[in-house]
Amino acid sequence: MAHQLKNSGCYPVHPKEKANLCIINTCTVTQKASMQSRQAVRKAIRSNPGARIIVTGCYAQTEPDEINKIDGVHHIIGHTDKFKIPDIVLSKEKEPYPHLIRQNILSEHHFEHTPAAVSGNRTRPFLKIQDGCDSFCTYCIVPYARGRSRSMLIENVLKNIKQLKPAGYHEVVLTGVHLGAYGLDLSPKTDLTELLNRICESNPIDRVRLSSIEPHELTDNIVRLVAKADIFCHHFHIPLQSGDDLILKKMHRPYTRSLFRNQILKINELLPDAAIGVDTLIGFPGETQKAFENTLSLIDELPVTYLHVFPFSARKGTPASRYPKPVDSKTIKVRCKKMRALGHRKKMDFYKKFTGKPVEILIEDKRDRSTGLLKGITSNYIPVHVNGDDHLKNTLVPVKIDKIKNGKVLGTLYSHLHEPFES
Ligand code: SF4
Numbered sequence: 157m158a159h160q161l162k163n164s165g166c167y168p169v170h171p172k173e174k175a176n177l178c179i180i181n182t183c184t185v186t187q188k189a190s191m192q193s194r195q196a197v198r199k200a201i202r203s204n205p206g207a208r209i210i211v212t213g214c215y216a217q218t219e220p221d222e223i224n225k226i227d228g229v230h231h232i233i234g235h236t237d238k239f240k241i242p243d244i245v246l247s248k249e250k251e252p253y254p255h256l257i258r259q260n261i262l263s264e265h266h267f268e269h270t271p272a273a274v275s276g277n278r279t280r281p282f283l284k285i286q287d288g289c290d291s292f293c294t295y296c297i298v299p300y301a302r303g304r305s306r307s308m309l310i311e312n313v314l315k316n317i318k319q320l321k322p323a324g325y326h327e328v329v330l331t332g333v334h335l336g337a338y339g340l341d342l343s344p345k346t347d348l349t350e351l352l353n354r355i356c357e358s359n360p361i362d363r364v365r366l367s368s369i370e371p372h373e374l375t376d377n378i379v380r381l382v383a384k385a386d387i388f389c390h391h392f393h394i395p396l397q398s399g400d401d402l403i404l405k406k407m408h409r410p411y412t413r414s415l416f417r418n419q420i421l422k423i424n425e426l427l428p429d430a431a432i433g434v435d436t437l438i439g440f441p442g443e444t445q446k447a448f449e450n451t452l453s454l455i456d457e458l459p460v461t462y463l464h465v466f467p468f469s470a471r472k473g474t475p476a477s478r479y480p481k482p483v484d485s486k487t488i489k490v491r492c493k494k495m496r497a498l499g500h501r502k503k504m505d506f507y508k509k510f511t512g513k514p515v516e517i518l519i520e521d522k523r524d525r526s527t528g529l530l531k532g533i534t535s536n537y538i539p540v541h542v543n544g545d546d547h548l549k550n551t552l553v554p555v556k557i558d559k560i561k562n563g564k565v566l567g568t569l570y571s572h573l574h575e576p577f578e579s
Pocket residue numbers: 289290291292293296297298299333334
């Protein structure tokens with residue numbers, strides 16, 4: 157949206173200036189996100205008197221009536237029309253766009269191919285190749301907000317990636333709400349393995365990173381391909397949510413702790429240096445202390461390298477919001493703290509394994525705030541801090557990892573060392 161608006165002559169104002177147009181792209185993944193979305197809308201209205209206020213995104217899609225209660229909003233626009241916002245804003249037509257349209261996202265089958273499909277930070281842009289989800293896990297609001305699974309055509313994925321290299325990019329992150337379902341909606345049907353094979357054949361960029369893939373959808377072929385082809389980053393992110401089979405069943409997650417264990421061990425066998433990130437959802441209704449400890453012990457025993465820990469948040473309209481035996485918020489906090497501590501320990505243990513080793517990092521656009529050092533990411537997702545000049549930003553450089561200090565990985569550029577680089 158920003159890209160399209162800028163191309164049409166709009167420009168972003170300084171935070172201290174008043175805007176005449178505010179677009180708030182909302183989130184609703186947790187209760188807190190919905191609350192923060194409402195706060196952002198109110199703040200935009202307060203700080204920009206007279207501005208045209210447009211609210212879009214997942215909260216606008218699922219709870220338009222809640223936004224409608226806020227005075228001063230001009231348009232509430234769901235996902236179906238989200239990418240028409242620049243046209244709506246710039247249109248000189250007499251017939252104004254309605255204040256509120258309720259759109260049924262579940263009947264949407266078209267993958268919205270936006271002109272600027274790539275987004276995110278400058279160094280490692282995101283390319284969204286899939287949207288929506290058909291899984292309806294019992295705690296999750298996403299299918300109601302994003303609709304059915306739909307994918308970008310393989311040719312368009314390749315075309316988008318190919319445009320990145322001449323534009324100066326070295327890495328792209330392939331994202332989707334349910335990446336493992338990529339291509340299953342297309343006709344003829346395809347899948348993620350086929351897409352990755354095609355990317356590998358056309359070799360359009362230095363690095364391709366995959367975002368989250370469900371444990372049961374991470375096929376042997378995908379792991380083997382990542383291990384074999386240099387283009388793919390040695391990095392997997394796998395949502396476990398719970399390591400207790402009963403809770404997994406109640407969550408409507410179609411795998412067991414044993415399948416998850418096998419998947420992690422398989423990655424580790426073929427790619428012993430791979431980063432393996434895991435999502436956990438803590439405090440699902442009925443999660444006993446024993447069930448929580450099952451998750452904790454499973455992660456502890458496996459070569460998982462970092463964790464994302466989410467407290468359960470009851471989402472209106474989902475089955476789990478009506479489930480008995482809710483876990484009290486204090487217990488959820490205590491369990492989250494314990495899980496985060498485990499995640500931190502595993503991450504530090506992983507980093508330490510690479511001390512003294514040569515790695516290649518992609519230097520990011522912004523320096524590390526606290527140290528002022530350049531920061532670059534390895535293929536296996538280690539953020540390495542090095543001393544160096546600004547001209548190295550957005551380049552791939554060889555470095556040696558020296559040590560871990562205050563939780564940060566410190567390294568030295570090979571150009572500053574007098575030894576050959578052997579990766
Ligand atoms: S697979 Fe992921 S996005 Fe889909 S319903 Fe389950 S948690 Fe939500």
